[in-house]
Amino acid sequence: MNIVLLxxxxxxRLWPLSNDSRSKQFIKIFKTEDGSYESxxxxxxxxxxxxxxxxxxxxxxxxSQVSAIHNQLGEDVGISVEPCRRDTFPAIALAAAYLHDxxxxxxxxxxxxxxxxxxxxxxxxxxxxxxxxRAGISEANLVLMxxxxxxxxxxxxxxxxxNKEGVSRVSVFKEKPTEDKAREYIEKGALxxxxxxxxxxxxxxxxxxxxIDFTGYQDLFDKYESLTKISFDYAVVxxxxxxxxxxxxxxxxxxGTWNTLTEAMESDSIGKAILNERCENVHVVNELNxxxxxxGLKDMVVSASPEGILVSDKKQSSYIKxxxxxxxxQIMFAEKSWGNFRVIDIExxxxxxKVTLNPGHRMNYHSHEHRDEVWTVVDGNGKTIVDGVERxxxxxxVIQMPAGVAHTIFADTKLQVIEVxxxxxxxxxxxxxxxx
Amino acid sequence: MNIVLLxxxxxxRLWPLSNDSRSKQFIKIFKTEDGSYESxxxxxxxxxxxxxxxxxxxxxxxxSQVSAIHNQLGEDVGISVEPCRRDTFPAIALAAAYLHDxxxxxxxxxxxxxxxxxxxxxxxxxxxxxxxxRAGISEANLVLMxxxxxxxxxxxxxxxxxNKEGVSRVSVFKEKPTEDKAREYIEKGALxxxxxxxxxxxxxxxxxxxxIDFTGYQDLFDKYESLTKISFDYAVVxxxxxxxxxxxxxxxxxxGTWNTLTEAMESDSIGKAILNERCENVHVVNELNxxxxxxGLKDMVVSASPEGILVSDKKQSSYIKxxxxxxxxQIMFAEKSWGNFRVIDIExxxxxxKVTLNPGHRMNYHSHEHRDEVWTVVDGNGKTIVDGVERxxxxxxVIQMPAGVAHTIFADTKLQVIEVxxxxxxxxxxxxxxxx
Numbered sequence: 001m002n003i004v005l006l007x008x009x010x011x012x013r014l015w016p017l018s019n020d021s022r023s024k025q026f027i028k029i030f031k032t033e034d035g036s037y038e039s040x041x042x043x044x045x046x047x048x049x050x051x052x053x054x055x056x057x058x059x060x061x062x063x064s065q066v067s068a069i070h071n072q073l074g075e076d077v078g079i080s081v082e083p084c085r086r087d088t089f090p091a092i093a094l095a096a097a098y099l100h101d102x103x104x105x106x107x108x109x110x111x112x113x114x115x116x117x118x119x120x121x122x123x124x125x126x127x128x129x130x131x132x133x134r135a136g137i138s139e140a141n142l143v144l145m146x147x148x149x150x151x152x153x154x155x156x157x158x159x160x161x162x163n164k165e166g167v168s169r170v171s172v173f174k175e176k177p178t179e180d181k182a183r184e185y186i187e188k189g190a191l192x193x194x195x196x197x198x199x200x201x202x203x204x205x206x207x208x209x210x211x212i213d214f215t216g217y218q219d220l221f222d223k224y225e226s227l228t229k230i231s232f233d234y235a236v237v238x239x240x241x242x243x244x245x246x247x248x249x250x251x252x253x254x255x256g257t258w259n260t261l262t263e264a265m266e267s268d269s270i271g272k273a274i275l276n277e278r279c280e281n282v283h284v285v286n287e288l289n290x291x292x293x294x295x296g297l298k299d300m301v302v303s304a305s306p307e308g309i310l311v312s313d314k315k316q317s318s319y320i321k322x323x324x325x326x327x328x329x330q331i332m333f334a335e336k337s338w339g340n341f342r343v344i345d346i347e348x349x350x351x352x353x354k355v356t357l358n359p360g361h362r363m364n365y366h367s368h369e370h371r372d373e374v375w376t377v378v379d380g381n382g383k384t385i386v387d388g389v390e391r392x393x394x395x396x397x398v399i400q401m402p403a404g405v406a407h408t409i410f411a412d413t414k415l416q417v418i419e420v421x422x423x424x425x426x427x428x429x430x431x432x433x434x435x436x
Numbered sequence: 437m438n439i440v441l442l443x444x445x446x447x448x449r450l451w452p453l454s455n456d457s458r459s460k461q462f463i464k465i466f467k468t469e470d471g472s473y474e475s476x477x478x479x480x481x482x483x484x485x486x487x488x489x490x491x492x493x494x495x496x497x498x499x500s501q502v503s504a505i506h507n508q509l510g511e512d513v514g515i516s517v518e519p520c521r522r523d524t525f526p527a528i529a530l531a532a533a534y535l536h537d538x539x540x541x542x543x544x545x546x547x548x549x550x551x552x553x554x555x556x557x558x559x560x561x562x563x564x565x566x567x568x569x570r571a572g573i574s575e576a577n578l579v580l581m582x583x584x585x586x587x588x589x590x591x592x593x594x595x596x597x598x599n600k601e602g603v604s605r606v607s608v609f610k611e612k613p614t615e616d617k618a619r620e621y622i623e624k625g626a627l628x629x630x631x632x633x634x635x636x637x638x639x640x641x642x643x644x645x646x647x648i649d650f651t652g653y654q655d656l657f658d659k660y661e662s663l664t665k666i667s668f669d670y671a672v673v674x675x676x677x678x679x680x681x682x683x684x685x686x687x688x689x690x691x692g693t694w695n696t697l698t699e700a701m702e703s704d705s706i707g708k709a710i711l712n713e714r715c716e717n718v719h720v721v722n723e724l725n726x727x728x729x730x731x732g733l734k735d736m737v738v739s740a741s742p743e744g745i746l747v748s749d750k751k752q753s754s755y756i757k758x759x760x761x762x763x764x765x766q767i768m769f770a771e772k773s774w775g776n777f778r779v780i781d782i783e784x785x786x787x788x789x790k791v792t793l794n795p796g797h798r799m800n801y802h803s804h805e806h807r808d809e810v811w812t813v814v815d816g817n818g819k820t821i822v823d824g825v826e827r828x829x830x831x832x833x834v835i836q837m838p839a840g841v842a843h844t845i846f847a848d849t850k851l852q853v854i855e856v857x858x859x860x861x862x863x864x865x866x867x868x869x870x871x872x
Contacts, residue, residue, distance in 0.1 A: 015729070016726075016729075272744075274759055274762070274763070276752070276755070276759060278749070278752055286745075288745075289782065290452075290742070290743055290744040290745070290765060290768065291744045291745070291763055291765065292744065292745040292746075292747065293451070293452075293744065293745070293746050293747070293748070293756070293759055293760070293763075294747045294748070295746075295747070295748035295749060295752040295753060295755065295756065295759070296748060296749030296751070296752030297736075297747060297748075297749065300733075300747075302745075302747050304740075304745055306726070307726055308708075308726040308727040308728065308729065309722075309724075309726070309727070309728040309729070309738075309740055309745060310728075310729050310731075311728065311729070311730050311731070311733060311736075311738050311747050312729070312730070312731035312732060312733075313714070313731060313732030313733065315732065316712070316714055316731040316732030317731060319712070319731065320729070320731065323710055323712060323729055323731070324729070326710070327710070327727055327729075329726060329727065332726065344780040344781050344788065345780050345790050345854065346725065347814055347815055347852060348815075349814065349815055349831060350814035350815065350831070350852075350854075352780065352788075352790075352814070352854050354781050354788075372832050374812045374832075374834050376810045376812075376856040376858075378783055378785065378786035378788070378856060378858060379783055379784075379785055379786065395785060395786070395858055396808050396810075396858045398810050398834060398836055400834055416783060416786075418781065418786075418788050418854070418856050420812040420814060420854050422812075422814060422831055422832045
């Protein structure tokens with residue numbers, strides 16, 4: 001089977017853990033059996049493999065997430081890279097063209113598309129397999145997953161099936177209703193639309209060619225920026241007469257807000273946290289290496305990361321986005337294909353960052369026009385090249401790179417470096433990539 | 437007049453702003469007219485000067501606070517340094533001996549002793565002056581300030597005067613009562629004991645000589661460690677028949693807990709903070725350079741510093757001490773006589789700190805046995821001496837100091853340096869002071 005995982009948005013709703021450069025699906029928040037933590041994308045990927053090791057997984061995502069995906073899932077995972085954000089229809093069209101032209105998947109094969117961020121158990125992936133099988137043999141062009149509602153939510157779209165069978169034709173779709181309306185729909189057997197659909201590859205390719213003028217994958221990729229932003233629902237689902245829905249009654253939690261995310265946490269805190277006995281229904285996620293002390297709190301979430309600190313009533317946390325939009329904060333932490341960096345000090349004429357390179361990885365060879373840099377290796381072994389000159393480096397070594405001088409660093413083991421940048425116009429854009 | 441300010445304890449009750457190395461009286465939390473912030477000790481010192489520029493101020497404090505006091509009040513302030521902590525009677529005896537032997541104050545002169553940490557207005561210092569004047573002419577050996585209670589607190593000691601005149605003989609002292617008892621006392625005209633007393637210098641010196649075997653200031657200083665811990669109340673006040681109390685009806689707030697501290701804050705936040713419109717009676721003190729976002733909070737205090745993060749119901753915050761006692765946290769920020777340092781990264785084999793030297797100041801000349809150090813100057817101008825060799829330094833300069841090599845740095849302007857320490861046994865104790 002082929003699964004396309006949609007790894008979307010920037011996820012400001014989970015600030016300060018997520019931000020423009022770090023999407024919520026990469027936050028390591030779920031405890032695994034060995035006691036370590038995994039992210040949404042790692043959890044989903046592991047679950048898919050556990051259910052059917054032969055499933056082909058393609059992650060449809062933007063350029064900015066590629067590093068983080070390789071970092072968390074390894075180099076083998078298939079990625080359909082969106083050159084920019086253009087909503088779900090262009091993203092699915094591009095992934096379909098990628099599967100067809102690059103992965104040589106046939107028009108008749110079933111593809112299951114689902115978002116990367118619901119919190120689910122393995123039965124969900126078994127349901128996805130059945131969904132794919134159904135799409136392969138059904139007369140319907142689209143088979144959707146309908147999640148059995150657990151309460152009359154006003155947050156979700158509803159699918160009203162013609163009957164209450166396991167698989168039914170869809171009667172009508174209802175966009176986010178009021179709670180009262182939702183109650184009414186649920187009595188009629190309505191299901192939540194979790195954004196999961198299956199189809200034969202050829203069907204979506206055909207719809208894509210009808211709506212977009214392109215020859216094949218590469219052409220679509222090249223003109224991606226010129227495409228109109230439109231969702232798969234608006235572009236395809238709404239115009240399709242012949243749709244089926246398959247019921248799913250297992251665990252399904254939308255991890256879109258702190259409120260729902262904390263429900264999926266196994267313990268009341270991650271990271272250094274102290275909750276006094278007067279705390280009730282409090283969750284703490286602390287990425288800093290100093291403690292968070294909570295006293296007398298009720299129904300609250302507290303999260304601290306290098307980006308900032310959130311202290312919120314759990315219900316109120318759903319309204320976070322506009323406040324985060326207003327925050328104009330230097331990116332303080334980012335995962336890269338080679339490792340990660342964290343900003344540890346900012347002054348007007350300098351910035352100090354801690355760079356961690358994973359074993360076997362390296363930076364690009366590059367130079368900066370407006371800043372000098374100084375590396376002090378604090379852990380590990382590797383090699384630097386500065387102005388063409390190679391040097392083995394280890395903890396305690398200092399490397400100076402004046403503005404204009406080309407440099408890079410290779411990690412033999414995990415390598416940690418304190419990088420001090422000095423200059424008047426420090427900017428991520430001041431970087432010239434060079435050939436080594 | 438002579439005022440002795442008692443600058444006491446470590447103030448864990450205001451964690452994370454205060455800790456073992458940073459007492460609450462040095463936290464810059466009060467907004468001044470020019471928009472900058474001042475600490476308790478700065479506020480009190482400024483208020484004393486405003487009321488009477490000729491007042492001699494002596495700060496009785498422990499060795500560990502001397503740097504911070506000079507840093508905040510300048511070099512001119514008189515300090516009676518306690519070699520270690522021995523409660524208020526030894527501290528006042530030492531300060532009295534200091535005033536007599538070092539500052540040559542006569543036995544007949546009035547001394548006013550008061551804690552450094554109540555939040556008061558200038559009328560309080562006018563009252564202190566009257567208290568001193570009264571002590572100079574009164575037949576009583578001690579004149580105490582009695583604060584008119586604003587509510588029946590169970591937190592304070594009460595002074596019950598013989599009558600309700602401005603100055604009265606004390607009838608009896610009552611230790612922290614229940615609220616009901618407190619109500620009863622207040623009806624009888626009881627006053628809070630704010631720990632403020634005035635006396636003629638000779639009186640306290642005489643009591644000191646009765647209780648401690650010492651010849652003069654230097655002798656008392658030398659044997660300070662051997663003294664018994666005992667409060668001035670137990671050692672002196674309880675045994676004195678002839679005590680007066682002077683009523684004070686002005687503003688007086690005890691700054692001992694977050695609850696009372698936040699009452700004295702002029703705005704609801706200090707530092708980067710966003711409070712949504714659903715927040716009620718919330719105060720934020722944020723020393724980090726990333727934002728704190730608060731949503732839907734009520735009656736709460738949030739404070740973030742390099743040491744940690746507190747999120748507490750205001751009333752619960754009074755019970756903070758045992759939780760802070762449990763925290764075994766590396767000191768992350770400290771004020772020194774020459775400036776301050778902040779730990780910005782800790783790894784097993786390294787620590788990175790940001791050192792800020794004030795203009796004209798310098799470190800001691802010193803070396804480390806078990807660690808190499810690397811300085812990268814990020815701002816300002818100064819001079820380093822490494823292994824006897826002088827060098828002018830400015831932003832961008834890198835100085836390497838292998839273990840065992842003597843080094844120091846002088847600041848011509850404000851000087852900021854990123855110091856990377858590399859070694860397996862990094863400790864504040866690994867420091868050998870050397871002669872330059």
